[in-house]
Amino acid sequence: MIGIRRSLTTAICAASMLLMSQSSSQTLQQNISQETEYFRPAFHFSPEKNWTNDPNGLVFFGSEYHLFYQYNPFGDVWGHMSWGHAVSRDLLSWGELPVALSEEDRIMIFSGSAVVDWKNTSGFGKHGIPPLVAIYTGDRPGLQNQNIAYSTDSGRTWTKYSENPVLDIHEAEFRDPMVFWYAPRSHWVMVVSMAKQHRIRFYSSANLKTWNLSGEFGPAGATDVRNWECPNLFPLRDPKGRQKWVLVVGVGDGGPAKGSATQYFVGDFNGDKFVNDTPANRTLWVDFGADFYAAQTWSDIPREDGRRIMLAWMNNWDYADKIPTHPWRGQMTFPRKLALAETEDGLRLTQSPVREIESLRQDHVALRNAGWSDLQALLSRRKWPDTLELVAKLQLQGTRDVAFELRKGSAHETRVGYDAKRNTYYIDRTRANNALSGSEFASRHEAPALSLSRDGFVQMHILLDRSSVELFGNDGLVAITDLIFPDRSDDGTGAYVDGNPPKIISLDIWTLQRKRLVSIEDSWGIIKAEGTR
Numbered sequence: 080m081i082g083i084r085r086s087l088t089t090a091i092c093a094a095s096m097l098l099m100s101q102s103s104s105q106t107l108q109q110n111i112s113q114e115t116e117y118f119r120p121a122f123h124f125s126p127e128k129n130w131t132n133d134p135n136g137l138v139f140f141g142s143e144y145h146l147f148y149q150y151n152p153f154g155d156v157w158g159h160m161s162w163g164h165a166v167s168r169d170l171l172s173w174g175e176l177p178v179a180l181s182e183e184d185r186i187m188i189f190s191g192s193a194v195v196d197w198k199n200t201s202g203f204g205k206h207g208i209p210p211l212v213a214i215y216t217g218d219r220p221g222l223q224n225q226n227i228a229y230s231t232d233s234g235r236t237w238t239k240y241s242e243n244p245v246l247d248i249h250e251a252e253f254r255d256p257m258v259f260w261y262a263p264r265s266h267w268v269m270v271v272s273m274a275k276q277h278r279i280r281f282y283s284s285a286n287l288k289t290w291n292l293s294g295e296f297g298p299a300g301a302t303d304v305r306n307w308e309c310p311n312l313f314p315l316r317d318p319k320g321r322q323k324w325v326l327v328v329g330v331g332d333g334g335p336a337k338g339s340a341t342q343y344f345v346g347d348f349n350g351d352k353f354v355n356d357t358p359a360n361r362t363l364w365v366d367f368g369a370d371f372y373a374a375q376t377w378s379d380i381p382r383e384d385g386r387r388i389m390l391a392w393m394n395n396w397d398y399a400d401k402i403p404t405h406p407w408r409g410q411m412t413f414p415r416k417l418a419l420a421e422t423e424d425g426l427r428l429t430q431s432p433v434r435e436i437e438s439l440r441q442d443h444v445a446l447r448n449a450g451w452s453d454l455q456a457l458l459s460r461r462k463w464p465d466t467l468e469l470v471a472k473l474q475l476q477g478t479r480d481v482a483f484e485l486r487k488g489s490a491h492e493t494r495v496g497y498d499a500k501r502n503t504y505y506i507d508r509t510r511a512n513n514a515l516s517g518s519e520f521a522s523r524h525e526a527p528a529l530s531l532s533r534d535g536f537v538q539m540h541i542l543l544d545r546s547s548v549e550l551f552g553n554d555g556l557v558a559i560t561d562l563i564f565p566d567r568s569d570d571g572t573g574a575y576v577d578g579n580p581p582k583i584i585s586l587d588i589w590t591l592q593r594k595r596l597v598s599i600e601d602s603w604g605i606i607k608a609e610g611t612r
Contacts, residue, residue, distance in 0.1 A: 118404045118546040118564055121466045121593040122439055123393065124173045124411040126163055130155050131409035132399070133255075133309055133373035134390045135162055136179075136193030136213050139380045141233050144170055146390070147213070148411070149190060152178055155408040156400050160187040162215070164234065170388070170414045170435050172594045179237050180215065180228055189223065190255040190309055191215030193234075194287075195379045197260075200267070201287045203229040212287055213237065214269065216254040217244060223253045225271065227287055246271075246282065246290045255309045258287070259378055264350040268293075272328070274306035279328065281351060294352035296326065299359040300342045304333035309341075309373040312348065313387055317419045317426055324348040325417075325428060326355075327365060329373050331396060336369040336524040336561075338397035345419070345426045356425065365428060367526035368506060368560035369395045369519075370547070371412060387417045388433060393547055393560060397519045403564055404546070412560055413542055413549060420556060422529055429555035432542060436468065440589040451580030455573070458483075462570045466591040467543040472584040475499055475535040479578035485543055486511070488569030493561075495550050496575065497537045502528045504539070504552040504559060511563040526557045536584070 119125060129151050136147035143166040150163030162180040165173040180188045193213045196204065203210040211230040216223050224247035228239045246256075252274035261268045261283075269282040269290060277298035282290040297307065309329035314322050326344040334340020343363050346355040357363060365374055374391035391412045394402065402408060415430040446453055465486070473481060482496025482505075494507040503525040511521075530553065540551040550559040 116405070117567060119407075120410050120544045120546060122171060122436075122591055123413055123544055123547065124165065125404075125409065126150065126165075126407050127175060128155070128406040129153070129408070130157055131163060131407070132157065132392050132394065133190045134375050134392060134411060135190050135215070137375050137377040137390060138193040138195060138211065139377055140195050140211060142168055143233070144168070144377060145193065145211075145234055146173065146411070147179055147193065148392075150178065152181070155406065160189060160218070162188050162213070166234070169438070170433055171439065176235065179234065180213065180239070183239075185219060187218045189216035189218045190373065191225075192257045192259075192375070192378070194258055194260065194267075196229075196287065200285060201227075201229065203231065205231045214256045214258045214287070216256065218254070221251050222247075222249065223251060224248075225253075225256045225269070225290075240288070242288070245288050252276075252306065257311050257375070259312070261350045266350070268312075268350065270310045270312045270326075272306075272308045272310050273297075274308050277302045277304070277307045279307065279310050279326065279353070281353070283351065293350075296344075296353045296355070299355055300328070300344060300357075300362040301330050301333060301340075305331040309375070311375050312353070313376050314348075315387060315417060315419045318421050323356075323419060323426060324353065325419075326353055327374055327376075334369075335364050335367045335526075336395075336522065337519060338369060338395040339372045341365040341372055341374045341391065343428055345428070363427070364526075365389075365430075366391070366558045366560050368524050368550075368558070369397075369522065370562045371558070371560040372396070376417070386433070389415045389417055389430070391560075393562065395519075395562075398515065401515060402562065403515055410547070413544075415558075418555070420554070422556070424529070427529060427556055430558045431540065431551055431555045432468075432549075436542075436591070439591040439594075440468065441592050442590040444588050446583050446586040449583040449586070451574070451576065451583070454583050454586065457586075458572045458574055463572045464590050465543070465545045465565075465570070466593070467541070467572075468587075468589045468591055469539070469541040469543070470585075470587045471537075471539045471541075472586075473497075473537045473539075473581040474584050475537060475581050477579035478576060478581045480576065481537070481581050482507070482575040483539075483541065484571075484573035484575055485541075485548060486563065486565035486569040487571035487573050488566060491565055491569045492571075492573070493548055493563050493565070494575060495539065495541055495548060497528070497539070497552070498525070499578075501525065504528060504550060504557045506548055506550055506559045506561045508548075508561055508563050512565045512569075515564055520562075524559055524561060526552070526559050528553055529556045537581070 132149040164179040224244035226243040281294040311327040482494040507523040
């Protein structure tokens with residue numbers, strides 16, 4: 080009997096310890112989740128959970144911006160690649176839909192594009208409603224080929240084409256098709272990467288099903304890299320009204336901030352071939368930060384709008400699986416309006432946050448024709464929220480270096496500024512945080528200013544979210560995008576100067592609200608866009 084009691088007592092103690100251990104573990108997990116959830120962006124897209132990387136299939140249809148993206152439905156690391164799906168009516172509040180295209184028969188769904196087949200050239204349309212057609216790479220060990228799927232209910236459900244693949248050249252590194260309608264020749268164009276050869280191929284089709292090779296571009300620009308991928312080709316008008324074409328290509332490594340990056344070429348396209356205006360040995364970078372990759376642009380934006388809007392994955396393959404977020408991993412940049420500007424070195428791409436950001440603006444403070452002490456007093460007199468928009472115009476007066484210090488605490492800060500000695504804009508995150516260690520993250524990233532007005536004006540447009548900083552300098556000629564992971568207590572903002580302080584011609588700072596909770600209703604159902612996603 081005593082032995083039974085001892086056994087019972089031992090069992091009760093063991094069970095109690097197990098429950099305490101489980102409770103402690105659950106509490107720890109909750110604390111970890113709360114801390115990592117803190118990094119959830121307030122006005123950039125991130126999925127509710129799991130891994131995401133490249134944006135895919137950016138298309139506007141039926142008053143909705145569609146965003147598909149590389150997605151792992153089963154975890155927060157790369158694998159089981161499928162197409163996640165979200166929609167928005169304002170590029171700010173996103174509603175997640177079920178996975179659009181899933182891995183099947185061990186064929187993963189790699190990157191690609193989506194189009195509205197207005198003329199129903201594919202024959203997939205029904206009852207006079209044009210189909211949405213997705214064009215994607217099917218990936219299996221040793222083979223990549225191009226496939227299509229279609230939707231006749233505004234992208235809510237998808238059917239893979241029964242005769243896939245539609246383009247197979249029996250290559251292992253042949254991926255990321257971007258497709259658009261080329262009106263002058265009345266045919267579809269596919270822009271697709273021969274990744275290891277650093278080449279882009281062009282194919283044409285009348286129906287999205289049968290494709291013929293029409294041209295090839297490359298190698299050029301950044302060629303001392305692991306691969307070329309995620310191409311995007313689109314027209315833009317230059318300042319004189321002439322139509323030019325911009326070819327955007329992702330490189331897996333060797334970028335200006337190390338790791339993955341995105342280059343571009345400006346030239347002409349005749350429906351078959353792209354002719355580059357830039358010397359082949361010169362590389363033009365879309366963004367000089369570490370966290371801008373796989374950039375794509377929306378197709379079928381209404382003509383009355385007329386904007387070319389770009390989105391990219393805000394991460395870097397050097398550390399993408401290490402960033403300290405949970406239960407999701409990966410987010411997108413803020414959408415950017417693109418244009419071309421004339422510089423001394425030729426046409427260059429400019430980028431600016433889409434105008435929709437104005438609807439997020441809340442508290443506003445401003446300075447006009449002010450001195451350095453006025454700026455310091457303004458920045459130091461309050462705690463600042465973790466979401467800000469800052470627009471500054473400074474006039475240098477013997478200034479060697481000037482920067483805004485964001486998410487400033489006792490041990491941390493991120494500097495965003497201009498180095499006059501080197502004529503470069505920069506983001507310095509060497510002291511940004513301690514949440515992600517490693518020299519590949521603790522770094523400073525610079526971008527050449529390209530041009531500076533004779534009166535010495537420096538212009539900066541900065542977007543600060545909970546775990547990112549985006550800088551647009553000199554009217555968008557410069558772009559730098561970086562992730563940061565500051566402590567909650569890093570709630571200060573300051574200013575740094577080396578040399579004579581600049582004159583503050585103008586400064587505007589807005590706090591930005593979190594994306595609001597909305598319901599998006601249409602004839603195909605109701606979805607919800609969470610305010611923190």
